[in-house]
Amino acid sequence: xxxxxxxxxxxxxxxxxxxxxxxxxxxxxxxxxxxxxxxxxxxxxxxxxxxxxxxxxxxxxxxxxxxxxxxxxxxxxxxxxxxxxxxxxxxxxxxxxxxxxxxxxxxxxxxxx
Amino acid sequence: xxxxxxxxxxxxxxxxxxxxxxxxxxxxxxxxxxxxxxxxxxxxxxxxxxxxxxxxxxxxxxxxxxxxxxxxxxxxxxxxxxxxxxxxxxxxxxxxxxxxxxxxxxxxxxxxxx
Numbered sequence: 001x002x003x004x005x006x007x008x009x010x011x012x013x014x015x016x017x018x019x020x021x022x023x024x025x026x027x028x029x030x031x032x033x034x035x036x037x038x039x040x041x042x043x044x045x046x047x048x049x050x051x052x053x054x055x056x057x058x059x060x061x062x063x064x065x066x067x068x069x070x071x072x073x074x075x076x077x078x079x080x081x082x083x084x085x086x087x088x089x090x091x092x093x094x095x096x097x098x099x100x101x102x103x104x105x106x107x108x109x110x111x112x113x
Numbered sequence: 114x115x116x117x118x119x120x121x122x123x124x125x126x127x128x129x130x131x132x133x134x135x136x137x138x139x140x141x142x143x144x145x146x147x148x149x150x151x152x153x154x155x156x157x158x159x160x161x162x163x164x165x166x167x168x169x170x171x172x173x174x175x176x177x178x179x180x181x182x183x184x185x186x187x188x189x190x191x192x193x194x195x196x197x198x199x200x201x202x203x204x205x206x207x208x209x210x211x212x213x214x215x216x217x218x219x220x221x222x223x224x225x226x227x
Contacts, residue, residue: 004156031213033214040122040219040220041219042119042203042217042218042219043157043203043215043217044217045214045215048214090156090157094213096213098145098209098213099145099162099209100213101147101159101162102159102215104149104156104157105156106155106156107155107156
């Protein structure tokens with residue numbers, strides 16, 4: 001099993017450009033999450049999904065959109081990138097049930113100039 | 114809303130010495146507690162978790178943590194570190210009755226010196 005994979009690994013965008021980050025998991029997990037990691041701030045939840053076709057806002061959702069058309073995929077979109085969105089983005093997934101651990105992807109390093 | 118504070122942003126330690134990473138949380142309701150490790154240029158992986166039962170939890174790679182409800186703490190310890198333990202460590206909490214969302218602390222970077 002590949003676990004959680006993310007595409008791309010690195011990306012540089014100019015301010016105002018758009019892009020989509022793809023997350024895929026092969027563990028048949030119901031829940032999926034997008035986080036951003038910034039120095040000294042740990043990981044902050046952007047959006048999450050509790051099942052195919054459903055999404056919800058996390059702690060820092062502004063400037064991002066998500067979609068979960070298939071159970072195994074969770075897409076994160078930036079419609080108009082800003083320098084404040086320079087960060088490392090992590091996707092995670094977990095099975096249904098209280099206390100289940102989250103499994104993380106390797107991350108995408110995004111720089112917005 | 115819950116919050117997590119990791120009191121040390123960086124901890125330098127010599128190889129074979131013990132290390133303790135401190136984590137305090139605030140929550141008015143019951144929580145689950147986790148420690149994750151992030152090796153350089155990698156994603157996070159679970160070290161250990163506390164769900165219920167014994168307050169001393171043992172994890173992978175010789176790490177353990179103790180849940181202290183009265184002090185709302187979940188400190189991580191290892192009696193003897195290796196160079197390979199150089200990484201960033203994150204404490205996280207999840208409200209028991211509120212889905213599966215995690216709240217992370219700011220992280221503690223451990224640098225093991227030879």
